[in-house]
Amino acid sequence: MENLFQRLGRHTDLLAAGVVVLVVVMMIVPLPPLILDLAITLNISVALAVVVATLYLPRPLDFSAFPSLLLLTTLFRLAINVSVTRLILLEGDAGHVVEAFGTFVVGGNVVVGLVIFLVLVVIQMVVITAGAGRVAEVGARFTLDAMPGKQMAIDADLNAGQITEDQARERRADISREADFYGAMDGASKFVKGDAIAAVLITLINLVGGIIVGVAMMGMPLGEAAQHFSLLTVGDGLAAQIPALLVSVATGIIVTRSVSEKDLGADIASQIGAQHKAPMVAGVVICMFALVPGLPKLPFLVIGAGFFFIGRAAGKKLGVAEDATAAAELAALNAPAPLASPRDQALEALSLDALELSIGFGLVPLVDGGGASGSLPQRVGAVRRQIAGEVGTIIPSVRIHDDVMIGSHDYVMKVRGTEVARGSLLAGHQLALDPGDAIGQLDGIPTTEPAFGLPAMWIADARRPEAEALGYTVVDGESVIVTHLTETIRRHVAELLTRQDVRSLLDRLKEVNAAVVEEVVPDLLSVGELQRVLQALLREGVSIRDLGAVVEAAGDRARITRDPDLLAEYARQALGRTILAPYLDADHRLRAIALDPAMEQEVSESIAQTTDGEYLAMDPARAHALVQSLHDEVEQASARGRRPVLICSSRCRRHLRRLVEQALPQLSVCAYNEIAPGISVETIGVVSA
16 A cells, blocks of 8 residues: 555656546546546545645645645536536436435425525635635735835845855745745635536526426426426535535635644634633623523533633643743743853854954944944845945855954954954044035044045034035944945955855856856866966956856966966956956046056066966065056046056066055056957056156
């Protein structure tokens, strides 16, 4: 038997197809009474099993196949009606089950049978189906309206590090399935309503058609034909309407079922038992009904006493549970906190966060949602998404925690456990910056903006309207931290890129461009070598969103050299248009600073080749003069409102970048072969030492 179930489980798709084919066959091919009896019994059994299954569901989504099952059961029931109608009209017989429903269930009384049938139809259509359809419609509407909020809640939990990417993906899939389920239930409830209407019409057709066939074709007297065919028609209607009513009840249960950890019976028992006074009061009132003259005393006294004792027993059980809970809570409070094992303590001490933001206790309200423009964790999550979209890599979660070792309004940013930035806020003040066109003087406490090192001043919160009226840019303390964190992540994004991140990026690329990944990794370059290439690009602020172009360029040159720095230079050539896009004018003109040919020749001759690669071995005095001259040219260009780029040969580019990155970190150094066709270059300065 177990092997039979296993074989059936492997062929459930064939079983579903077989049911659909069986429905079509039943509507076309006449069935013998014995087969029809089995089909009617199967219909009642399936309906009863569906009702019982819905009682044990913790949540409706666990029975997501119910709308399709509802359609199949409705079609199966209609096919039975067609087969029964055919037998009634052809042979005046519809099997033992229909005959039993017509004679035994309603006592052979046609009028009683019709009344019971109509009552069942009214209950199904007017009460259960109408209510279930309305609940499904409202549930579908509310589920769709709540989807954006649920998605935002998932994103907030993900950004705060409370859930993983897989858990977030699973929750989003649940939300999508829930919306699809309630939408399908809204439409599937119409099947039940249509089935009830069809049952009334089929019964009317069988009744009229059977009398005509019995009198005209079978030669039966009118009274005998009416009695015989009426009983068969009523039996057919009851045999079909009882499972239809059961399926309607299952529909109502599943659309009204809320999310729970228990089945329906356990929920009802526990929730009513928690209100133990309700059955006691009801029992007393029912017992008082026995005092009313004319009413029978025994039923009211028995039921009232039963309710009273049930409520009393539930109250005692609830009191015992509350005492046990209170004792457990008291014991938990008095018990010493369990000590972590030495191994757990050691592992906890070894854990390291990629990004960490430590705040003083005076800044804790920012994390709790007390900020003026939103809670700090949500804005940090938005920063992560923004930077990830800009640079094309994975930004790890930022762990935000308070630290009693720093000042109350100080904050510290760490990358892999090492402090990389620090700042301080002034309580009750906001930061005002002069964009250069302020129309008046503003009194405040002079300071320096932490992210870009610009001169600024702290002003009281109440003076913000005044500062904005004078043309100052005013930011609150939370925005100061977020801006500082954003620039800190941008400066250290190369350090945050791990090999696991590279593997994840390659897996995503493989979904759309499998050829380049399979050709390059791992045959030509390992994941570690590709990681160093990507880090070299990120270190200079180059976005790697076009990862396919980077992998292709590095793979093309990997047979010549495996030096990550050189491979990064080749990748820059492939990304030239992307690199220069932020520096172009509206007419695709690049304002550039060039090196004097003699100076460039001197730099080229100063590049030394060693076993560890190339490095610039330039005389320190000459190098300092070169940097100073370049600094002067950049200042002159900035004073004219221009954002210049230093262009040179590809031979010197990366060495010049390393030379000037400390003094001029925002200066972009590009090679001539990175300038794509269609970009015109205007030289606004020449550097000579």
